[in-house]
Amino acid sequence: MIFETKKTILINQMKKPFVIPECQKCMSRSLSVFSDLDENEIQQITTTKGCNYYKKGQTIFFEGNNAHGIYCIHKGKIKMHKLGLDGKEQIIRFAKDGDVIGYRAMLSGEAYSLSASVLEDTSVCYLPKDTLLNLIQEDPKFALKLMEMTCKEMGKASKAITNLAQKPVRERLAEVLLILKETFGEREDGSIDVTLTREEIGSLVGTATESCIRLLSEFKKDGMIELEGKKIIIKDVQGLIKTGNVYE
Amino acid sequence: MIFETKKTILINQMKKPFVIPECQKCMSRSLSVFSDLDENEIQQITTTKGCNYYKKGQTIFFEGNNAHGIYCIHKGKIKMHKLGLDGKEQIIRFAKDGDVIGYRAMLSGEAYSLSASVLEDTSVCYLPKDTLLNLIQEDPKFALKLMEMTCKEMGKASKAITNLAQKPVRERLAEVLLILKETFGEREDGSIDVTLTREEIGSLVGTATESCIRLLSEFKKDGMIELEGKKIIIKDVQGLIKTGNVYE
DNA sequence: CGCGCGATTGATTCGGCTCAATAACTGTGG
DNA sequence: CCACAGTTATTGAGCCGAATCAATCGCGCG
Numbered sequence: 021m022i023f024e025t026k027k028t029i030l031i032n033q034m035k036k037p038f039v040i041p042e043c044q045k046c047m048s049r050s051l052s053v054f055s056d057l058d059e060n061e062i063q064q065i066t067t068t069k070g071c072n073y074y075k076k077g078q079t080i081f082f083e084g085n086n087a088h089g090i091y092c093i094h095k096g097k098i099k100m101h102k103l104g105l106d107g108k109e110q111i112i113r114f115a116k117d118g119d120v121i122g123y124r125a126m127l128s129g130e131a132y133s134l135s136a137s138v139l140e141d142t143s144v145c146y147l148p149k150d151t152l153l154n155l156i157q158e159d160p161k162f163a164l165k166l167m168e169m170t171c172k173e174m175g176k177a178s179k180a181i182t183n184l185a186q187k188p189v190r191e192r193l194a195e196v197l198l199i200l201k202e203t204f205g206e207r208e209d210g211s212i213d214v215t216l217t218r219e220e221i222g223s224l225v226g227t228a229t230e231s232c233i234r235l236l237s238e239f240k241k242d243g244m245i246e247l248e249g250k251k252i253i254i255k256d257v258q259g260l261i262k263t264g265n266v267y268e
Numbered sequence: 269m270i271f272e273t274k275k276t277i278l279i280n281q282m283k284k285p286f287v288i289p290e291c292q293k294c295m296s297r298s299l300s301v302f303s304d305l306d307e308n309e310i311q312q313i314t315t316t317k318g319c320n321y322y323k324k325g326q327t328i329f330f331e332g333n334n335a336h337g338i339y340c341i342h343k344g345k346i347k348m349h350k351l352g353l354d355g356k357e358q359i360i361r362f363a364k365d366g367d368v369i370g371y372r373a374m375l376s377g378e379a380y381s382l383s384a385s386v387l388e389d390t391s392v393c394y395l396p397k398d399t400l401l402n403l404i405q406e407d408p409k410f411a412l413k414l415m416e417m418t419c420k421e422m423g424k425a426s427k428a429i430t431n432l433a434q435k436p437v438r439e440r441l442a443e444v445l446l447i448l449k450e451t452f453g454e455r456e457d458g459s460i461d462v463t464l465t466r467e468e469i470g471s472l473v474g475t476a477t478e479s480c481i482r483l484l485s486e487f488k489k490d491g492m493i494e495l496e497g498k499k500i501i502i503k504d505v506q507g508l509i510k511t512g513n514v515y516e
Numbered sequence: 517c518g519c520g521c522g523a524t525t526g527a528t529t530c531g532g533c534t535c536a537a538t539a540a541c542t543g544t545g546g
Numbered sequence: 547c548c549a550c551a552g553t554t555a556t557t558g559a560g561c562c563g564a565a566t567c568a569a570t571c572g573c574g575c576g
Contacts, residue, residue: 104431105435124422124423127416127418128416129416130420133423133426134426156411160408163412164375164404166415167415170419174381175372178381178382181474182350182352184433184474186358187353223433
């Protein structure tokens with residue numbers, strides 16, 4: 021009864037109906053590392069998981085805290101970021117529908133190395149450590165899938181390190197725009213389907229906000245992109261590939 | 269008999285006695301992800317593994333090739349690196365006694381994202397894919413340990429990205445020196461127990477060779493390090509921590 | 517409608533890269 | 547064991563990409 025009350029308050033706060041997603045029917049799951057689980061395992065998750073709804077700007081977990089489970093994004097967009105010196109934010113990567121976050125800390129036994137903040141209202145399921153460990157122990161296929169995911173991330177990280185160390189800002193920005201499009205897709209009007217401040221784009225690229233702004237205008241002048249407020253429309257993929265020196 | 273012959277040739281080429289290391293007695297194993305395997309599992313490895321001896325400068329595997337197994341360093345030092353544009357080398361990390369390399373590609377199903385080259389003569393065991401997958405499937409503890417290792421690497425990668433994006437070269441170099449000491453330890457004379465060219469140090473730091481050289485002389489002038497050819501002796505850890513802005 | 521943050525643009529500075537010239541060192545073959 | 551060739555290290559000069567600082571503008575929101 022008390023729980024029921026809390027739930028209602030929660031819903032009122034959000035001014036939105038919030039229905040706890042069911043794993044069985046969850047479309048996001050089919051995209052995720054959980055896609056191959058059997059009925060039984062899904063049931064295990066369903067009965068132990070928690071759910072939450074975060075509004076834009078809220079943080080799901082903070083760098084430095086201890087992990088006791090993992091999060092599966094039901095619907096939404098998240099930035100994974102880290103504090104550099106002077107408290108400057110460094111964005112490392114993003115997560116969206118079907119992605120799992122927080123597993124690195126859980127599996128390494130370390131504290132979170134990144135914070136996870138919500139870019140737009142997002143619903144997230146929470147899976148406690150025990151359930152996850154159990155799945156890994158019982159289902160080697162799942163374990164392998166988890167490893168596959170982690171190892172792919174590692175590959176991207178090596179690439180990012182090389183780019184940061186060797187590519188000039190202009191090239192990195194061009195590549196970041198392509199990656200954003202690849203990651204989030206496009207809206208109907210052709211704009212990249214994510215809303216970021218110039219500061220956030222700068223952080224992603226690893227450059228000052230002003231430099232980022234200047235280069236974006238240049239790209240616009242060169243006809244490679246269009247800008248409408250925070251909307252970015254990519255007009256010339258080939259041009260960006262070229263200025264970004266992207267070969268793969 | 270044929271095998272015996274090959275082995276002899278191998279030994280002659282190397283002008284050194286090369287005894288295939290036995291996992292059972294391998295000291296490196298106790299440091300490695302294989303430390304908790306049981307007798308039976310060790311036997312499985314022993315009967316399926318191959319071994320090899322690489323001389324300084326040789327490459328164990330190349331970025332872009334397909335992986336069919338993993339490598340366990342018996343004794344030696346290895347740099348994991350990647351080609352940036354213009355063929356410029358980017359060193360991502362190192363591996364030494366007891367470390368396992370090549371698992372990322374194998375577990376992700378992707379090609380090697382890095383090359384592995386030998387910094388000093390190194391003996392390496394090779395474990396075929398099937399054996400590894402078998403271990404993972406049969407021994408969840410091992411799977412977890414493998415994940416733990418991978419996830420710790422991920423944490424380091426995020427840190428590296430943040431440093432590259434935000435710290436100036438001077439700070440990064442100071443930190444790299446501390447990391448080298450941490451990773452390889454010191455020789456009797458107090459020098460860091462690894463031999464790198466200035467170019468390699470520059471690559472690690474993400475800077476031009478000349479900048480690296482200049483800063484090293486500055487550090488020397490400031491009494492934080494001593495230089496003797498390729499030997500680097502750290503005299504003032506606190507000083508390096510400070511100039512490197514290292515807090516952990 | 518006004519406040520305040522985010523975006524933009526300009527001016528200036530400077531860290532770090534490139535290019536160039538030596539010097540020191542390493543390994544190799546005679 | 548020595549001389550030579552090819553690296554690797556060092557140092558200097560000059561340039562340029564990108565950061566910082568400063569000022570203004572625009573807009574989303576209360």
